[in-house]
Amino acid sequence: MITILQHGEHEPAGTVEECLAARNEPFRILRLYEGDALPDDPPGRLIVLGGQMSVNDESKYPFLAPEKALVRKAIARDATVLGICLGAQMIAAACGKKVCAGEKELGWRKIQGCNTSGHRFFPGEVEVFHWHKETFDLPEGARLLATGTAVKNQAFLLGHTLGVQFHPEVTEPVIAFWAKDLGDHERLAIMKDTATKTDGNRVLCDAIVNAFLNGWKM
Known part of the structure; x- marks a missing residue:
């Protein structure tokens, strides 16, 4: 069973959920913003979605501290983990690394694959969707898979844990909702x-989900 951690009503699993359903992969979504309880023990396969909060907002969002603990346990037990945007920052924070203000990226941006030996998951240049204003330091032992001009750490692999700063799961209706308060020109x-x-x-997204299901054998 795959466990998906959702942080807000308007940050759904989107295309990730569709890809899992198309493969008949069982999953459950824990809506932490609605008070769903985290498991005591980390699941064997875990997906941590994005969110509008910062991983540093523990006083405002009480579920963040136990969530970090769960992610830390999952990594220590070599579970298969995918972190998306806030989820990638959550992985970094769970590993004791700094998450802080960075270059704000909203919309479609190009990232460059690093051609890390044995993990050429991001070959060459690819355009992805961003919606963030924070960045993070890489966990110890992590390999950078993709980088960007404004924000360096775009994708990394740490054992069986992959973190991506962008949003492979996002759908057009979700983007429209996120962008509704922007100025007309930018929106x-x-x-x-x-x-x-x-x-x-x-x-x-389909390629990432497929690799996730195969334990990041790329």
């Missing part, structure tokens, strides 16, 4: 890009 530009780039993002 329309993002939605114009989204109309042509969502299909490619779905292909990338």
Whole structure:
């Protein structure tokens, strides 16, 4: 059973959920913002989604501290873990690394694969969707898989744990909701890009889910 941790109503599993359902993979979604309890022991396969909060907001979001503890246990037990945006930052924080303000990235940005030996999951350049204003230090022993111009740490692998700073799971309706409070020019530009780039993002998400199910054998 795959466990998915969701941090907000408007940060759903999206395409990740669709890809798992298409493969008939059983999963459960724990909606932490609604008070769903975290398990005492880490599941063998764990997906940590994004969210509008910071991993440092423990006083405002009481579930963050026990969530970090759960992620830390999962990594220590070599569970298969995927962290998306906030989820990647959660992995870094669980490993004792700093998560702090960084270059704000909203919308579609290009990242560059690092061609890490044995893990060429991001070959060359790929365009992905970002929605974040914080960044993180890499955990000890992690290998950087993809980097960006404004924000260096875009994807990393630590044993059987993958963290990505971008949003492979995001769908067009979710992007429209996130962008609704932006200025007209920025919002329309993002939605114009989204109309042509969502299909490619779905292909990338499917590849990530497939690799997740295979324990990151890429």
